[in-house]
Amino acid sequence: MNFAYFPARLESEKYDGYVTLTYLVHDNSEFEFLGAWPGADEHGNAAREFLPLIEGTQLHTFTAEIDYDDYDYFKDIEHGPITVGDQFGPEYHKYAGQYYVAIVGCDFSDNCGGSQDFKFDVD
Helix, strand or coil, X not given: CEEEEEEEEEECCCCEEEXXXXXXXXXXXXXXXXXXECCECCCCCECCCCECCCCCCEEEEEEEEXXXXXXXXXXXXXXXXXXXXXXXXXXXXXXXXXXXXXXXXXXXXXXXXXXXXEEEEEC
């Protein structure tokens, strides 16, 4: 099984906060929405249930801005809002260029560690 995770800020009548949108990715590259995971609370207790996305909910997504000349510069940029509707969900797109990827993993106590950057080209 393959999963996809997208950090977002969710705004609805019942919840206003940060979540991780969680999808099951099928062999045909289609995404099946499983739920929005709200993470751990202020006491470090991990949420045990997903939140649903109701039509009309507002989501804000994030990208990271990194300056490779100054490795101390890292900034999250918020985008949106995106309104949840019938055709809501991720899609695959391919953009030519040179890219860098790094992996960061965190446990439920918010202890995080990351890999070195990996450079690759997309034609």
